[in-house]
Each structure stands twice: as C-alpha cells, then as structure tokens.
Amino acid sequence: MQDIAAEDEHDSQAGFRTASEYSMKPNLQDSWREFTEDILQPLFDFLSERVGAESSILHTLQRYRTRIEWFDREELHARYTADTRNGEEIYNLDLQRFLFLEGDHITHAKPRSASGEADLIGDLDGREPLICDGKIFDGDGRGKSYLIKGLHQIIKYAHDYGERTAYLVVYNVTDKLLDFPTDGTPGAWPPFTELASVRVYFIHVRVLPPTTTASKAGKATRVVIARDDLTNPDST
Template identity: 25%
Template sequence: MHTDIVQRLRYKLQKRARKVNSAGYQTFHFALLRWWEFLHSNEIFVGILEQLAYLVSSAEDDVKRIINGESLQGGTEEEEASLAFWIIKYCYEAKENPDIEIVIAHRYSHSSNHNEALEMFKDIFVEPLYEYIDEQLDDQRAVLGLLRRFKHSCEWFQRNDVLDIYQKEVERGTQEGKKGRGEKQLALHLYEYLYNQGLSFSIEPTSVSGEADLIASQNTDDPLIADVKLFDPSSSKNKSYIIKGFQQVYQYTLDFNEPFGYLVIFKTCEDGLAISAANQEQSTSFVTVNGKTIFIVIIDLYPHEKSASKRGKLKTHTISEDEFVTQITEDKEAQEEAGLLDNEN
C-alpha cells in the first residue's frame, strides 16, 4: 500500500495498542474490547485478521485447551499470532466476564499480583497480535482488505464505468474475427487498482496485451494469486464455471506454495449469487481445502433500477462448500487414476 496510508494505519494501531498495554487490571478488559472493536472498524485490519484466523489450523482448538487450564504458546511467529487472535477473540466474546484475561494471565505467571500477571498476558497475546498486524501492512496479507475496498468502490461509485468495460468487450466479441475479453479487462482493472494502492507485484508486458494468465505472468516465486471470473447463468458463465475458477485458484496456491488465494467474481446478471460455507463467521466468504484458503469476493455490476429494499425476492444461485471441495477431490482422484494407467502402459 502507499507509504502515507501505511503510516497512518500504523500510527493509529500503535496508539490503540499502547492504551491496552498501559491499562491496569481494573480497566484492562474494557481496553481490550475497545482495541478489538477498533481493529474491526478498518477493512485493511479486518482483511489481515480474517486471514490470520485460518493461517494455523490448530490454533482455535489450542485456545480451548488454554481455557481448560493448559499454558500453551506458539512455536513460530505465525502460531503465536494466530493463538493471540483466537484468545483475544474469546475474551471479547466473554464481555460479561471482565476478569477472564486475569484468569488466563495467572496460568502463565507465578505472580499473585494481578498487574504483574497481566504483563505476561500482554507479552504472550497482545504484543504478538499487534506486531503481526503491523508487519502485514506491507505484505500481501493486506490484499483481502484492499479487495473489500475494491468491491465497495465498484458497487458504490464506479458501477457504470466498470460495467462499460465489460459491455465494450461483449460488443467487440460480436465483430467478425474478434473475441471479447471482458474477463481479462476486468482482471486488468482489478490489478491496476491494487497496483495504484501500492501493492508490489510485476507482470510481464506480453500478458497485458495478450491472453496469458495474469498470475503465471508475474514472473515471481511469490505471485499475487487473484483471479477474476464472470457470473451470468444465461451464458456459459454459470455455477460450474465459477467452481472451475475456484479450482484454478486452488491449483495456483499449490503450485506456488501459498496459503491464500482470491477469487473475484463480477456478477453481471440480475440473479443473486451466494456462497454457502460451514462455520462462516467472517464477512468475506472463504473455503479451505487441504490447508489452502480461498477467499471469494462477489462484486455486483448489474444496473439495478430499484433499490435493494424494493426489488422483491430475486432468484439466487447458491454454491456450497461441498460443491467446491467435491470437484477438487474428484479431479485429484481422476488425475491419480490417469497416472496409474500411464504407469501400467
């Protein structure tokens, strides 16, 4: 992101974290609640936290063990930060128990003094979460927050302009000898936005003008794994098409050994599109398969004539988590079977 944006976010983050770290045992719980609410008031912070929540698969269960009396700590910085996220989330949800942090703190500290014990809680949980968020502001972990802002920018302020990009390509496709590249142009629009926000990546010049994949063309071992798909069930861009797009992003996370991928869907029809996933608490839909988490951002480009409250009930196409996962499993089994047949031959 731009340096000035990062600096402002860091200043606010540091200021709020300092208030938590300076709070005594009588006010600490409420200071922690206010800090958690502050973190969830900014889309960039929310994006980082949503990814952190599923970065370490065992963290949520480890927190349950801590609540039950164990004194666990993360073995790596990521494990430490993920554990901190889930502990502070637990403390926030236990609003009616202002002593919950003190109880946890005394499990890690031999001191009988509440304030001295809380220093241990701050060192093990508050500081690691603060430091992780601070570090990720310059990293691709900020991508999800930027994608959420991009979605709002398209739907609130640029709907007609972005839709015009797509419609021009549709018209181009009707011309003899020419092919519409609506998806490609929308992908370029997305990548341009992320680049203008200061996100660092590099794309081969040939991929901008040609049909090459924008992910594979980044010429780096750490690419931005964000792909764009159109959704319009009146054409071939239906549920099956979206599921195939999900598979492509998932495959890229495997190819480049990345924990996260992003599927951005531009909905150009009046029908609704929904993602149904289990245990979905985050504001952005996601599906986790074999340790890889794919975030799904749906952008509504359809020029609705009526406001949402006056449209009535529209047809909604729902894609379940099972549909995404089952297709990947079936493809993997088919590949393994094909490999066995090749070996036999």
C-alpha cells in the same frame, strides 16, 4: 508443534515436558527461555506476518468492491457489454491497476505456471506471491460450474507457487444473489473455503448497474453454491 498439541490432548503434561527437556541447561527457566526463543518466537513472528499480509490484501479487495459497486459500475459495465468476449480481462485489468495504486501490489497478467495462466499473480519477486484470479458470473455459459472450476484452478496456481492462500474475485454481471459457503464464521466477510491445504477467499463484486431502486426490484433469485459443489466440481 502439531504433534505436541495432539499429544497434549491426551496428556496435559506433554507440552510442559517437551519444553523442559528441550535444552540441556540445568535451570528450568533457562530451558523454557531457550525453547521460547528457538521454537515459539519464530512461530509467532510467522503467524503475525501472515495474518498481517492477509488482512492488508483483504482490506484492499474490500475497498475495490466498494469502489466498483458505489462509483464505477456503469463505466466498467459499458466497456464489458461492448466486448463481452474479453469481459474478464476488462475487469481484471481494472483490478490489477487498483491493487497497484491502493495496495502497492505489483501484479502480472496471465503469468505462466505449471497449471496454466492465472489472470493475476502479484509480487512474484517477493517471498509471498499474491494468488488472485477473477471470474465473470453471467448465469449462463459462465455460471455456477464455471466459478467452481475457477476455484479449483486457483488452488492449482497456489500449489504451483507454494502458497496456502488465494483470492477468487467474482464479477457478478447478473441481478442474482450469489451465496458462497464458508469455513469461517457464518455471515462474516469474506466467506472462504479450505481445500487441498489452500484457503480461498471469495470476493463477490456486483458489477451490474441497478435498473431500479431496491424497494421496486422485487425478490432476487439466489444462486447457492454448496460445500458439496466445491468438492465435486464435475457434479454441477
């Protein structure tokens, strides 16, 4: 289909000829019908299923972000500060539970793959494994470069399982604003990037409980992660 589309840019009749010549049937309408049933319909079914699955997962992750930021920040942050060494595991186990209860995604904590241990991989027994990794951002030892390395790790996990979509959940334990680049519509949620044939969605969750009202907090520091940072992780 990509070859047909590329050829059609230079020759507007290329697609028509391909469909017409696909079948040996003498009737042109029969040839088009056979082409549609054999080529186009399976493609449309695949796209519909893929888009539906991504939308379902994104909806569940959006609900998770809202639940944390609106209701559970204090409780989880208290558990995090009591054991910062295992902070990521605390948040990831909470996410794992939510994915199962709200989205019916059965995940496995730290399953082995060729690239190591991802924090969460879901639906391993199904046709579409859920590639999801959670990373802490604390602006210090786990700062900008840590997130970028996490991005490249999750891309490797996606390759290990033959997937083209992954989700990087960022638990922001600071009062800084994280600005992620996007290959999609500017301002649309969530931002995503496409690297090495994998689309990675950035799910930014503000997990630090507010210490004052927004009107008294002042101007927040922005941490900008540029597209060049993602393609050159060693430069950060």
